[in-house]
Amino acid sequence: MRALLASSLGLPGMEELLAMEPPQQGLAYRFTHYDEQALPQSQLLAGDPDRYRIDSHQLRWVQNIDQSYTLTVGYLHEALSGSSPWYVIPDSEGRSLQVMSGATIREKRDQLDLGLGLTNAATRHEIGLGYSTEDDYEAVYGSYSGRRETADGLGEFSFGLSYSDDKVEPSDAAEYGRIERASREAGSASLGFSQVLNRNAVIQTGLSVTRQTGFLSDPYKYVLVGQSLLPDQRPDERVLMAFTTRFRQYLEKTTGAVQLDYRYYQDSWDIRAHTLEAAFAQPLGEDWELTPGLRYHSQNGADFYAPYFAVVPEHSYWSSDYRLATYGALSYRLSLQWQQGDYRLQAGAEYYNSEGSLALSGTAQDTPGLVDFWRLSLAFSVNL
Amino acid sequence: MRLLNCNHPEAIRRMVISLAMLGLLVACAPVQPWERGRLALTRMSLEGDALLEAMDEHVYSSKEAASGGIEAAGGGCGCN
Numbered sequence: 001m002r003a004l005l006a007s008s009l010g011l012p013g014m015e016e017l018l019a020m021e022p023p024q025q026g027l028a029y030r031f032t033h034y035d036e037q038a039l040p041q042s043q044l045l046a047g048d049p050d051r052y053r054i055d056s057h058q059l060r061w062v063q064n065i066d067q068s069y070t071l072t073v074g075y076l077h078e079a080l081s082g083s084s085p086w087y088v089i090p091d092s093e094g095r096s097l098q099v100m101s102g103a104t105i106r107e108k109r110d111q112l113d114l115g116l117g118l119t120n121a122a123t124r125h126e127i128g129l130g131y132s133t134e135d136d137y138e139a140v141y142g143s144y145s146g147r148r149e150t151a152d153g154l155g156e157f158s159f160g161l162s163y164s165d166d167k168v169e170p171s172d173a174a175e176y177g178r179i180e181r182a183s184r185e186a187g188s189a190s191l192g193f194s195q196v197l198n199r200n201a202v203i204q205t206g207l208s209v210t211r212q213t214g215f216l217s218d219p220y221k222y223v224l225v226g227q228s229l230l231p232d233q234r235p236d237e238r239v240l241m242a243f244t245t246r247f248r249q250y251l252e253k254t255t256g257a258v259q260l261d262y263r264y265y266q267d268s269w270d271i272r273a274h275t276l277e278a279a280f281a282q283p284l285g286e287d288w289e290l291t292p293g294l295r296y297h298s299q300n301g302a303d304f305y306a307p308y309f310a311v312v313p314e315h316s317y318w319s320s321d322y323r324l325a326t327y328g329a330l331s332y333r334l335s336l337q338w339q340q341g342d343y344r345l346q347a348g349a350e351y352y353n354s355e356g357s358l359a360l361s362g363t364a365q366d367t368p369g370l371v372d373f374w375r376l377s378l379a380f381s382v383n384l
Numbered sequence: 385m386r387l388l389n390c391n392h393p394e395a396i397r398r399m400v401i402s403l404a405m406l407g408l409l410v411a412c413a414p415v416q417p418w419e420r421g422r423l424a425l426t427r428m429s430l431e432g433d434a435l436l437e438a439m440d441e442h443v444y445s446s447k448e449a450a451s452g453g454i455e456a457a458g459g460g461c462g463c464n
Contacts, residue, residue: 199419206454242452265450273450281427
């Protein structure tokens with residue numbers, strides 16, 4: 001917000017003379033190791049219990065071309081190995097057992113993002129283009145985002161549009177009877193507003209609506225329907241809505257900051273979800289900052305989800321993908337940051353645990369594929 | 385199959401809470417420019433670290449049914 005520079009200078013009235021500042025120039029790198037816990041043998045019927053491990057490298061470079069234009073370049077490379085839940089079969093007592101993919105999957109993904117921003121008085125516009133490629137998936141996408149400050153410099157409206165054109169070409173399609181190639185599109189619009197509440201608090205609220213069309217099934221997953229093993233089959237349209245609120249409160253006693261984020265989500269597959277994140281960023285001396293955090297997510301399942309279907313459902317859609325199940329997840333996060341001048345180092349850890357019994361509402365079915373994971377990260381950035 | 389159901393009582397309740405929150409925003413007191421230094425601190429930022437935000441969105445939207453935030457969405461991936 002444009003008034004912030006004036007405030008740091010401590011000059012009353014200066015904010016009226018200052019335009020919105022261009023983004024901070026800089027270079028940033030982040031390494032993330034993501035490690036899913038192996039499926040317990042008691043829930044495994046067949047396949048490899050060792051699940052995904054992913055190493056990701058992210059780079060971001062922000063460069064102001066002149067007073068108005070800013071170029072942003074982002075690059076992501078990730079390497080994945082492990083097995084993935086395939087389908088669920090009940091044992092003689094009706095207990096769900098997971099069949100995992102047999103062989104270890106190895107895959108790489110590369111993503112390039114380019115952004116061009118224009119900062120002009122109280123407005124900022126940015127267009128973005130992106131490309132993501134992996135062995136069996138390709139996405140080309142573009143976006144526009146704009147923001148405008150209110151006359152008093154204490155509020156800001158934001159608006160965004162994006163479109164993505166994705167192609168799916170599953171591996172070993174002929175061998176496993178998967179679809180050979182398919183496409184999906186997604187269009188999204190968002191609207192937001194942020195407001196300084198007082199000298200210690202700021203809030204933001206916003207709404208995004210996305211429409212996905214095309215092949216939205218997972219080509220690698222199967223479902224037991226009656227006595228037959230059939231490919232995952234989902235509707236070819238999904239409309240989803242997310243309402244998000246973020247709040248930051250500075251604490252004068254400790255000089256720390258309370259960070260609260262909440263999102264309500266619902267979509268046309270009858271999924272509703274609540275996600276709440278709470279963190280407390282506390283400086284330790286001049287250069288260090290420690291941020292413990294907690295995240296809670298709860299969702300009710302899609303109306304065509306079940307671990308398996310004893311009879312063929314009327315609507316002809318079915319999925320046993322655990323991500324569409326009713327469940328809740330708690331994650332515990334800790335981050336330590338060191339900053340001196342323009343240089344910043346940050347290390348973070350997260351443990352994520354999901355269980356049917358953690359769901360806020362809805363009936364959690366027996367879903368053995370629910371995932372627990374560790375995430376460790378190390379980041380470095382420098383302001384240029 | 386049900387599309388977005390705005391007649392759902394829970395949805396209406398949330399809408400009312402949202403409107404009340406907006407009312408609160410409109411009613412907030414002015415803050416003088418020299419009182420805004422704390423709001424410029426990194427830990428008070430609403431958007432956070434760009435790479436961490438992007439990775440969070442990527443991980444959670446790959447492992448949960450929900451996705452989306454205040455910003456418009458990016459591209460998909462074949463994450464399964």
